[in-house]
Structures are given as C-alpha cells and as structure tokens.
Amino acid sequence: MPELPEVETTRRGIAPCLIGKRVAAVTLRRTDLRWPIPVEVSTLLPGQRIDAVERRAKYLLLHTAAGSALLHLGMSGMLRVLPPDAPIGKHDHVDIALARSSTQAARILRFTDPRRFGCLLWQPPGEVHPLLAKLGPEPLTGDFDGDTLWLASRGRRSAVKLLLMDNAVVVGVGNIYASEALFAAGIDPRRAAAAVSRARYARLAAEVKRILAWAIERGGTTLRDFLNPDGAPGYFFRELNVYGRAGEACRVCNTPIRQVVQGQRSTFWCPHCQH
DNA sequence: AGCAGTACCTGGTTGC
DNA sequence: TGCAACCAGGTACTGC
Numbered sequence: 001m002p003e004l005p006e007v008e009t010t011r012r013g014i015a016p017c018l019i020g021k022r023v024a025a026v027t028l029r030r031t032d033l034r035w036p037i038p039v040e041v042s043t044l045l046p047g048q049r050i051d052a053v054e055r056r057a058k059y060l061l062l063h064t065a066a067g068s069a070l071l072h073l074g075m076s077g078m079l080r081v082l083p084p085d086a087p088i089g090k091h092d093h094v095d096i097a098l099a100r101s102s103t104q105a106a107r108i109l110r111f112t113d114p115r116r117f118g119c120l121l122w123q124p125p126g127e128v129h130p131l132l133a134k135l136g137p138e139p140l141t142g143d144f145d146g147d148t149l150w151l152a153s154r155g156r157r158s159a160v161k162l163l164l165m166d167n168a169v170v171v172g173v174g175n176i177y178a179s180e181a182l183f184a185a186g187i188d189p190r191r192a193a194a195a196v197s198r199a200r201y202a203r204l205a206a207e208v209k210r211i212l213a214w215a216i217e218r219g220g221t222t223l224r225d226f227l228n229p230d231g232a233p234g235y236f237f238r239e240l241n242v243y244g245r246a247g248e249a250c251r252v253c254n255t256p257i258r259q260v261v262q263g264q265r266s267t268f269w270c271p272h273c274q275h
Numbered sequence: 276a277g278c279a280g281t282a283c284c285t286g287g288t289t290g291c
Numbered sequence: 292t293g294c295a296a297c298c299a300g301g302t303a304c305t306g307c
Contacts (some may be wrong), residue, residue, distance in 0.1 A: 034302085035307055058301075063281065075301055076285075091285085115284045117301060131303085158278065167302075176300055243300090263279080266298090 002073040004139070004172030004212055007058045011220035015053040017081040017107060018062065018098065022049045024106070027095040029088070033116045034074060037094070040122040045069060045096070048111030057135050057171035062096075067124045069096075070131070074117025080110050094120055114220050136170045144170050153193040153201070160196050161189035161262050164204070175210060176243045177215070179268045181208045183242045188274045190260065191266045207243050242268040 002010070023045050044199060048064035055061070060079070062069040071079065084097065084106050094111040098104075111120060123129040137143035152169040153160070163169055164178045173181065182189045184207040196204075208242040218239070241251055246259035246268060255272040 007299085072301080074284090075299070113284095114286065115299090115301095117283065119286095156277075162278090174300055264281095265300095 001059060002075075002077065003174035003177055003215075005057055005177075005215035005219045007060065007073060007172075008055055008136065008216050009139040010073070011053055011055045011060055014079055014109060014233055016110065018050045019093055020049065020051075021104070021107075022099040023047065023064070023144075024097040024099040027097070028093070029095075030093040030116070033093065033113065034072070034119040035121065038122045039119045040067060040124075041069060041120060043248065044122070050098075056132055056180065057138070057167065061112050061123065061131065067122055070119075070121040070123050070129055071111065072119045072131075074113060074115060074119070075114040076115040077111065077118035080112070081107050082110050082176075083164075084108050086110065090114075097176075134168055136166070136168050139170050139172050139205075140210055141272065144205060144209075146198065147207040148197045148207055150201040153196060156193040158193060159189060159262055160187060160191050160193045160204075163268055164208070165263070165265075170208070175265045175267075176207070176240070177211055179243045180241060181211050182270060183274060184211060186274055188271075189269050191275075198253070242270060 006211060026042055026045050028037055028042065043067045045064065048066050049062055050062050050065040053060065054063060060071045062071070071077075073079070086108070089112065091114040091262045092110055092112050093116070096111075098107045098110040100106040100107065111118070121131070123132075137148060148170060149163065152166070153163055155218065156163060161178050161182060164173050165175065179189065181204060185200065185204040187196060187204060187256060242257050245257045247256050249255070250257055250270040250273060253270065255270055257268055258271055260267050260269075
C-alpha cells in the first residue's frame with residue numbers, strides 16, 4: 001500500500017540489510033508483473049555486491065557495479081527481508097538471496113505483490129531507465145516549491161488535484177496525500193489549476209512537504225514490523241483528515257466531508273474549509 | 276501539449 | 292450463504 005512515505009520507509013528498513021551484501025541468487029517464481037522481469041535480473045545481478053539502495057519517486061533502486069535493479073511496488077507490492085527458509089506465499093514472486101556476511105546471517109529480500117501492478121526492471125550502469133527519465137522533482141528537496149506548481153499550472157484547464165498528481169510536475173504525491181495536502185492548504189481540489197494563485201501554490205507545496213515528511217516519520221514507527229510481519233497496525237488511517245471520510249464530520253468545522261471522482265480516482269474534501 | 280479513457284491484476288467489501 | 296458488482300494507496304499508453 002505504497003505512497004512515497006511507505007516506499008521511503010521500506011527503503012530505510014531494507015537498506016541496512018542489503019548494503020555491502022552480495023547477491024547469492026535470484027529466484028523468479030513469476031515474471032509477469034506490470035512488465036516482464038528482464039533477463040538481466042537473472043544473469044547479471046547474482047554475484048554482485050549491493051552498493052546503495054536509493055529511492056526515486058516511488059521506485060527503489062538496488063545499485064551494483066553491473067547495473068541496478070529497479071523496483072516499483074505498484075498498488076499492492078511489499079518488500080521484506082526474511083530468513084532463507086521463510087514459507088513461500090501465493091504472491092511471493094521474487095526472492096533475492098543475500099550471502100551471509102560477518103555481521104549478518106544469510107537472508108532473502110522477498111518481493112510480494114498480489115495485484116502484480118509492481119515491476120522489477122534493470123538499469124544498466126550510467127543509464128537512466130526510460131521510466132525515470134521524465135519524472136518531475138522530488139517533493140522533499142529544494143527542487144520543488146510553490147513556483148514549481150505555479151509554473152506547471154500555466155495553460156492547464158484541468159483541476160489542481162490532477163496537477164498535483166502529475167508525475168511530470170512533482171513525484172510521489174499519491175491519491176491519499178493529494179487530498180490531504182489540498183485540505184491542509186485550504187484549496188478546493190476541483191479548482192482549475194490555472195486559477196490557483198502563486199501564493200496559494202506556495203502554501204500547497206509547503207503542506208505537501210510537511211505532510212509527506214510527517215508521514216515518513218510516522219511510517220518509521222508504524223511500519224517497523226515489515227521484517228517480521230505480524231500485527232500490521234492501522235497505518236496512518238486514523239490520522240487522515242479527509243481521505244476515506246465521505247459523510248463524516250470535518251475535524252475542523254464539522255461540515256460533512258464530500259467525495260467526487262476526478263481522473264477515475266476518488267477525491268475527498270471539506271466544502272467549508274476548502275475554496 | 277494536454278487530457279480522457281483504457282489497461283494491467285487480485286482481493287476485500289458491499290449489496291441483492 | 293452465494294455470488295455479482297464494485298472498489299482499491301499506481302502509472303503507462305493510446306488517440307483525440
């Protein structure tokens with residue numbers, strides 16, 4: 001269930017178990033994910049040492065000298081570090097076995113994805129995978145601010161929520177956080193992107209940063225169990241102000257939260273707090 | 276160029 | 292209880 005904070009939390013969880021380790025073997029039980037898993041994952045990755053684990057947008061990259069494994073969790077993907085004898089579930093499509101090291105027993109990095117909207121691809125050294133080539137800036141860096149949004153909004157006739165979710169404008173703002181950030185900024189998600197002022201975009205960008213950073217912090221505590229997945233808690237759900245709360249009272253003004261479909265996705269907002 | 280629509284897939288929930 | 296319909300946190304691709 002990955003938006004950017006969950007992907008970043010996953011990265012932080014698995015990175016210490018991977019960095020400096022050598023890939024002992026790759027087991028592919030299914031290769032028909034969002035795209036077929038390319039042969040390089042089987043032929044080039046084994047034997048390589050993982051030098052770094054990076055996140056770009058909602059992609060994770062396992063960097064080695066021979067190239068990088070590029071993972072996306074889609075809607076239902078999950079990555080866990082497990083003992084080699086962990087029982088294999090129906091949707092456990094890929095295991096990347098990690099060689100034993102002086103400080104860690106042998107482990108596997110297991111990719112599980114019931115819906116198979118995720119992917120595992122390969123990026124040769126020194127290249128940028130085509131899927132990454134046209135992505136906008138990372139929301140939590142200085143490359144993204146209100147003017148990023150304001151400039152992108154020129155000449156757009158679609159709604160501000162769709163602009164916020166456009167990966168060419170800014171990456172990592174998924175359906176939940178788009179609604180939440182617009183609520184925090186007091187902007188009606190249906191408002192035409194071109195009709196939002198530069199000042200309000202500054203506020204919106206600040207809220208995107210604040211909410212994503214806060215969720216990553218929360219993810220660090222609520223998702224800590226992905227090494228031994230028992231009792232996964234209620235996530236950040238109890239903290240949401242508008243998402244999934246249609247008909248319920250706004251936490252600020254008690255007005256019922258409304259829901260509308262934009263771009264085939266549900267949007268939630270408070271008609272009193274957002275204009 | 277921007278935008279709407281379609282597609283990928285399984286599983287949980289809702290409603291008859 | 293059974294089963295169909297609907298919904299889900301993502302995103303690339305097509306065609307207008």
